[in-house]
Amino acid sequence: MRRHLNTIYVTSEGAYCRKDGANIVVEVDKQERGRAPIHVIGGLVCLGRASISPSLMNACTEAGVTISFLTEHGRFLARVEGPRSGNVLVRRTQHRTADDPAKSLVIAKGIVAAKLANQRTVMRRALRDYGDAGSLADAEKRITHIARHALAATDIDMLRGCEGEGAALYFGAFNAMIRHEDPKFAFQGRSRRPPLDRANALLSFLYSILGNDCRGALEGVGLDPAIGFLHADRPGRMSLALDLMEEMRPVLADRLALSLINRRQLAVSDFETSETGGVLLNEAGRKTVLTAFSERKRQTLRHPFLGEDMPLGLIAHVQAQMLARHLRGDMDGYPGFLWK
Structure with a gap:
């Protein structure tokens, strides 16, 4: 089983990352802010204007530590x-499978x-914690129905239609799962590029960080x-x-976003509004x-298909x-991850 390695997120403007022996050192204004052994790190993510020394970059590539550069948002x-x-044979098979509508539909x-099942679990946990609020219970039941239709889809367009209908229901009920009394944290429907409220700003940021992790996971097993x-x-x-x-x-973004808002871990002052009206997280x-995201990733659960704790x-x-x-033919199907 692969060992879970930590990720360093560098968020301070003007931060400088360098190598000191077998350690990664992060400095701001020539003052050390953090230090960690390279062998326990799986990724170094720099947000905004952060720089890295050539020696650290060389050490990271040799140790298998991926360095990612993202904007501050x-x-x-x-x-x-x-x-x-x-x-390369796996990637060739991946490309052929993507070109085969029947085979790609099974995976999608x-x-x-x-x-859809994991969205339903988020809604069920909100119902368990807070009871019914508005149409939350009704939306949860309808998503269950849509999930059954998705499994019976006969083509990719029908499947995408099910996914879109489920997303509309889910985000239509998302505000009912926000228990913060300040209307400035209200969710007015999914918006992005730019997000137009604080809840959307939080979701978009978490999705960006999660997407970077997923890309690294796929490249790590040789997939394109x-x-x-889908x-x-x-x-x-x-x-x-x-x-x-x-x-x-x-699992890793929506539920965390709700927890951060409902537990008052984020304040209105943690966001800023741009000249174009977009709402973004500040430093x-x-x-x-990022601290909460890292803690969330360390939480253990039992994988429903493998039956192992991780x-x-x-x-x-x-x-x-x-x-x-x-794709290699070692498994008859691809088992999606079901959160319980």
């Missing part, structure tokens, strides 16, 4: 990594059904993150990373979210491995 910019040992149905089965090919889009992320969103807010942070890697095994 989480949009992907670039990635630096060492040589990959992925099997597992992804969508798992996403740009060739997906999301259509598009220049610059990591379609398979988006596919894999669909199962993870409710203090990003630090709070940190949540390993789920994306395990799902990527099972997808690769299915």
Whole structure:
């Protein structure tokens, strides 16, 4: 079983990352802010204007530590990594499968059904914690019905229609799961590029960070993150990373976003509004979210298919491995991740 490694998120403007012996050191204004041994780190993520010394970059690539550069608000910019040992035959099979409507539909149905089931679990936990609020119980029942239709879909367009209908119901009831009394945390429907309220800003940031993790998990098993089965090919889009992320969103992003808001771990002052009206997390807010995200990934659960206990942070890697095994013919199907 793969060992869960930590990720360092560098959020301070002007931060400088350097190598000191076998350690990664982060400095701000020439003052040390953090230090960690390279061998316990799986990824180094720099948000905003952070720089890295050539010696640290070399050490990271040799140790298999992926370096990612994102904007301060989480949009992907670039990635630096060492040589990959992925099997080219797996990628060739992946491409052929993506071009086969029948084969790709089977994989995509597992992804969508798992996403809908996990969204339903988020809603059920809110119902358990707070009781019925508005149409939450009704939406939960309807998503269960849509999940059954998704498994019976006969083509990718029908499946995408089920996924879209489920998303509309889920986000239509999302505000009922927010228990913060301040109307400034109200959710007015999904908005992005730019997000128009604080809840959407939080979701978009978490999705960006999660998407980077999913891309790394797929590349780690030799798959091409740009060739997906549910999301259509598009220049610059990591379609398979988006596919894999669909199962993870409710578990690692949506539930965490609700907890951060409902437990008052984020304040109005942790956000800022741009001149165009977009709402974004500021540096203090990003630090709070990234700390909570790292803690969330360390939480342990039992994988429903494998029957093994593992940190949540390993789920994306395990799902990527099972997808690769299915494409190689070692598994009859791809089992989507179901959160219980």
